[in-house]
Amino acid sequence: MALAVFGVVAVLVVAGLAALAVWQIHRLDYKRDLIARVEARVHAAPVPAPGPERCAGVSVAGDEYRRVTATGRWLEDRSTFVQAVTELGGGYWVVTPLAGDDGTTVLVNRGFVPATGRDPAAWRPRSPDPVTVTGLLRMTEPGGAFLRANDPESERWFSRDVAAIATARGLGRVAPYFIDAERVPGERGLPVAGLTVIAFANNHLVYAITWGVLALMAAAGAVFVTLDRVRSHGKA
Numbered sequence: 001m002a003l004a005v006f007g008v009v010a011v012l013v014v015a016g017l018a019a020l021a022v023w024q025i026h027r028l029d030y031k032r033d034l035i036a037r038v039e040a041r042v043h044a045a046p047v048p049a050p051g052p053e054r055c056a057g058v059s060v061a062g063d064e065y066r067r068v069t070a071t072g073r074w075l076e077d078r079s080t081f082v083q084a085v086t087e088l089g090g091g092y093w094v095v096t097p098l099a100g101d102d103g104t105t106v107l108v109n110r111g112f113v114p115a116t117g118r119d120p121a122a123w124r125p126r127s128p129d130p131v132t133v134t135g136l137l138r139m140t141e142p143g144g145a146f147l148r149a150n151d152p153e154s155e156r157w158f159s160r161d162v163a164a165i166a167t168a169r170g171l172g173r174v175a176p177y178f179i180d181a182e183r184v185p186g187e188r189g190l191p192v193a194g195l196t197v198i199a200f201a202n203n204h205l206v207y208a209i210t211w212g213v214l215a216l217m218a219a220a221g222a223v224f225v226t227l228d229r230v231r232s233h234g235k236a
Contacts, residue, residue, distance in 0.1 A: 003229055010222035017215035024208035031202045038198060041066045046134050052104050055175055063177070064139050065198060070108070070179060071132045072100040076120065078169040082157040083145075084112060086195050091115050094191045095160055095178065097171055098133060105171050107162055107178040108133055111191030124189035135181040136196055 042065055049068040050058050074096055081092040091114040097105045113123070141159035144150040148158040152168040166174040183194030 003226065006229075007222070007226065010218065010226075014215050014219045014222065017211050017218055021208050021211035021215060024204045024211060028202070028204035028208060031204055035202065038065045042136060042198060049106060049137065049179065050175065050177075051102060052173070055104075055177075058137075058139075058175075058177055060139050063137050066137045067134065067182075068137045068179060069132055069134045070098055070100065070106045071130055072098040072106070073128070073130055074126050075099055075105070075169075075171075076126060078171065079120070080157055080165050080169065081113075081118060081155075082109075082160055086112050088112055088192060088195070089114060092118065093160065095165060097169065097174075098131075098179075101130075104173050104175055105166075106175045107160070107165060108135065109138070109160060109178055109180045109193075111181060111183075111193035112195055113190045113192070117190050123191060124187075133179060133181050135179040135193075138178050138180050138196075140176060140178065 044067055046067040046069045049070040050063070075098070076096065079094055079096040082095055084091060084093045091112055094110045094113055095107050096110050098108045099105045117123075138160070140162035142161045142163065143159065144161070145158040150157050150159060150161055150164055152164055157165070160178050162174060162176060162178055165171075180196045181193040183192070187193070
């Protein structure tokens with residue numbers, strides 16, 4: 001009876017470990033496909049940013065990191081400073097609304113400024129005329145960052161939460177995404193655009209091998225123990 005119970009437990013353990021290995025293989029396929037899709041998007045020719053008729057269908061799987069263009073006028077007085085840590089150090093993302101002629105506003109991450117560079121007077125001049133921005137479509141970042149909730153009343157922003165920023169700035173119809181602006185060749189001064197980091201952790205092959213090896217070890221151990229008990233029982 002004890003040997004039968006041990007056998008059932010051993011089978012369940014081995015099956016569980018094997019299932020984890022198979023799941024990691026599926027995750028590996030998904031991650032490789034995701035990386036390939038994102039790579040294709042960031043190097044593709046830009047397309048117009050989704051307008052009001054397409055906003056409801058914008059998704060991570062179908063649109064994030066797609067190169068897009070948007071045209072409108074900057075609403076400079078409604079910019080938001082979102083805390084950021086970049087290759088240039090600590091500071092802020094400058095998120096400014098871009099109001100289009102169709103009545104839709106898109107939030108644009110114009111780039112990074114250091115903590116000492118929040119004064120717009122020190123930035124490169126912006127044209128009051130309509131401008132076309134090219135950049136990467138990014139999905140909203142609701143709530144805040146890890147253990148750091150956005151506090152609109154205190155102007156403490158830790159993530160680019162489109163809905164919360166739109167409410168705090170009294171904006172009307174706002175696209176449910178924002179755009180990380182690209183750096184224009186030869187562009188100098190603040191804000192510094194084009195600092196988007198595109199990196200996806202892909203350790204699933206290592207995890208799959210680990211779970212697979214553990215499954216084999218558990219199976220080998222179970223066989224060894226079973227044979228040892230069978231031999232001992234025979235001698236008895």
